[in-house]
Each structure stands twice: as C-alpha cells, then as structure tokens.
Amino acid sequence: VGEEYWFPIEMLLANHDKSPLYIFFDDNQNVYTRARSFPIYDTPYVLSHNCRNTDPIHHAAYNFYKGEPVSPSGIIGEDIQFIPAASRSAQATRIHAKIVALITKEKVAPKDIAVLVVDSAEKKQYYEELVKRPLPQSAGWSVEDLQSGGAISLDTVKRFKGLESNIVFLWGLNTLNLDRERELLYVAFSRACSTIFVSATPELCNRLDSGLRRNA
DSSP states (O other): OOHHHHHHHHHTSSSTTTSOOOOOOOGGGOSSOOOOOOSOOSOOOOOOBOOSSOHHHHHHHGGGOOSSOOBOOOOOOOOOEEEEOSSHHHHHHHHHHHHHHHHHTSOOOGGGEEEEESOGGGHHHHHHHHHTSOOSTTOOEEESOTTOTTSEEEEETTTTTTOOEEEEEEEOOTTSOGGGOHHHHHHHHTTEEEEEEEEEOHHHHHHHHHHHHHHO
16 A cells, blocks of 8 residues: 555544544455555564465465564365466366366356466466366356356456465466565465366476475
C-alpha cells in the first residue's frame, strides 16, 4: 500500500485519535511495491504461530521466509506433491486428470480447489490450456473471478495473495527466475491450507523437491 492510501483510510475513522486501526503486515509478501511507512507508531505485535497451513506446507513456504521465527500449526498433512511433465500442454493434461480424480473419486468440492499460475506475464497461455478441458458433474472453471462460488479458481499467485484454498495447484514456474522470486514463492506456497501440487518440468520438480527436503 502506498503512503497516499493511508489518508482516505484514516478519514473513515470516527475519531482519528481514539478509533482502533489495525494493520496486518507481512514483509515477505511484497510482490508489488514495498511499504515504507504506516500511520501506526506503536511497537508491532508479532504473530508467531501459523494457523493456516499444515506442517509440510508451512515448512515448504518458510524456505522462502525471512524474519521473526513462526511456529508451525501442528497439523499433520501430506508432503508437497509434484506433477512433472515436459511441456505446458502435458502439464495441463496431468493437472486436469488429477482435478477430475479429486472431484469424482475423492469427492472434493470444486470450490476447494485453486490452480494458481506463478508467472503472471504468461497467465493467458496457461489459462487457455485448462479452460478448454471439460470438468465432471457440474464443476466449472472460474477465471479470475473470486466471486464465483462453486467453481475451481483459476488465477495468478499475485491476484490470490491474501486468500487461501484447501487444495492448490502451483503452475507456471518454468518461465521465471526462481532465485529472484523469494516473496512470490512464499506467497505461492502459503496459499494452500491442506494440499499442494506443483506442476513443472521434471528437472524443476526435482530441483524444488530436493531443496524443500534439504531445508525441512
């Protein structure tokens, strides 16, 4: 948030000096612009317990975290699952097949699934690969429409920042320089509450898997 945005927010307070104003801020999620100041001058209170993610997701996300230590939730969950395939089309085929299995065999509600593209610049090409593939039952794709209640969310990591989904597919990592995208990867991995699938080339899947296991 730029400094110019604080003024209208403060104007909404009933009493500038006495009305409560809380700002929840995570410097690791600066995927747009870095905040320089806040209209609150008290000592920050650090939230030091992760209440969103299972322990495996917590440990994966915190590979890309810097700052005060945060304890995991204590919720046992599945390890990060990888869906390797050589091309974007092949990755889409495998993602689609897994989603169909989740809905038909595991009875997962479509609204509990999100496919998040990490590379926003290439999002259109990724979207087109999935939306042309039919879904079972009454399921549908919800492309950048967070108000669509019963469909599978298809969006970018940046747009999904601040939101969560029970099951997240992370896609579109091969076109990025991941060594320079610490904040983006932290946001990406921390969007999932219970399960993460990562789809990329076999080489990148192996690299990420090795890195996550080494730092677990």
